[in-house]
Amino acid sequence: MSRLLTLIYGVLCYAVFLAVFVYAIGFIGGFVTPTSLDGPPTRPLGEALAVDFGLLALFALQHSGMARPAFKRWWTRIVPESAERSTYVLVSSLAMIALFVLWQPIGGVVWRVSEGPARTVVVGLYLFGWALLLYTTFLIDHFDLFGLKQTWRKFRGQPYLSPRFHTPSLYRLVRHPLYIGWLTIFWYAPVMTTAHLLFAAMTTTYILIAIQLEERDLVTPSAKPTSTTAAARPC
Template sequence: MPSSLPTRFAVLVYGLLSYAVFFVTFLYAVGFIGNFGVPKTIDGAPVVPLADALLVNGLLLTLFAVQHSVMARPFFKRALARILPVAAERSTYVLASSLALIALFRFWQPMGGGVWSVEQPAARLLLQVGYGAGWLIVLGTTFLIHHFDLFGLRQVWLFFRGRDYTGLKFVTPGPYRLVRHPLYVGWLVTFWSTPQMTLAHLFFAVMTTAYILVAIQFEERDLADAHPEYHDYRRRTPMLVPRLRRDEAN
C-alpha cells in the first residue's frame, strides 16, 4: 500500500534536516581538527588530569566507532526498517553519526603536550595545504560515488515522489581505479596533516586510523556480498596506497 502524502512529506523533511545537521557538523569538524574558527577545538589548555582526558576521549571515539559501524551493517538496517520507512534509514544513519560527532566536539578534553612542531615556513605550508586537500578529497570522493545517495537525500526524494528506490551500480570512477578507499585516504591525510601535533591530536589520529583499518574489513565484506564483481576489484586494486607501477594487464 503506497504511503500517504503527509508521510512522504514528513520523511522528505526528516531527510533534509538530517542532511543540514550533517553539513553544519562537517563544517565544524574542519575547524575543530584544524584549530580555527570554532568555539572549541581539538587542542587547548587541559582542564582535567591526563588519565581522565584519555578515558573521556577514548569513550567518545568508541561511541562514534560503534555507532558508525553497527548502524552500517545489514542486520541493523533490516531492524530499523521495521520501525521507520526504508527511505529514512540512510538519513537516520547520517543524523546519528552527526550527533555522535557533536557529542565528541562538546565533551572532548584537550591534553596539552607537544609531539612535534614544524616551524620551517615551507614545511608548515605544505602540511596546511595537505590538511585542506584531505578535506577536498573526502568531499569530492562522495560526489564521485553519488553524494546525495550516500547521505540519504536521493532515497527520501524518490520516496516523496512515490518512486521505488533502485540501488546504485558498482562503479570505480577516478581515484577508485588507484585505490579501493580514496575516501579513507582523504580522512587519513586530514588527520595527520598538522604542523603542530599535540598529545590530543595524536591520540585522535591514532584512534581514528585504527578504526578506519578495522572498518574497512567490515565494509569490504558487505561490498563483496552485495557486488560479486568486488572480489576481482579487491584482487587487482590496492586498499589505500597506490601502486607505483601498474600491471601491464591492467
C-alpha cells in the same frame, strides 16, 4: 503528507551533517572554532583519556554498528526504509557533536611545524584532504550516501534504486580514496598534540577495521547492496 515529512526530515538531517562537516574542519585543524582537539588540559590526565576514549569508541560503535546489514534489517522495522540513511547520518552527526562539545585536550606537543613554507604546505595538505573527501562522496553518489536520494524518490513516489557497482575517476587508481582523504586530514597537522595524536591513531585503527567489515559485507551473498556499503566499494 508523510512523503513530504520524510523529505523535510531528510533535508534537515543533511543540513545537520553539513554544519558538522564545516565545524570539523576547524575542530580538527584548530581553526577559529570554539572547541578543538588541541589545547591546554583542563582535567587530570586519566580522566581526560577516559572521556576521549569513550567518545571515540561511541562514534566507532555507532558508525559501524548501524551500517551492518543485520542491524539495518532490524532497524527498518522501526524506521521507514526511505528515512533509514538519513537517520544514520543524523545519529552520526550527533555523535560528532558530542565529541566536539565533550572532547578533553591533553596538552603536550609531539611535533610543531614552524611558520613559513613548510607550515603552509602542511595546512594545504590538510585542507586538500577535506576536498578529496568531499569529492569522493560525489564519485560514489553523494546524495544517496547522505540520504537525500532516498527521501526524494519517496517524495516522488518512485522506488529506491541502489547505487550500481562502478569504479569512476580515483576509484580506478586507488581502492579507498575516501579513506585516504580521512587519513590525510588526521595526520597532516602543523601542531600535533598528544590529544591530536590519540585521535589520529584511534581513528586510523577504526578505519582499518571498518574496511575489513565493509568488504566482508560486500562479498557476502546475502548482503543487500546499499548506499552504506557503496562508500567502500573496492576497485
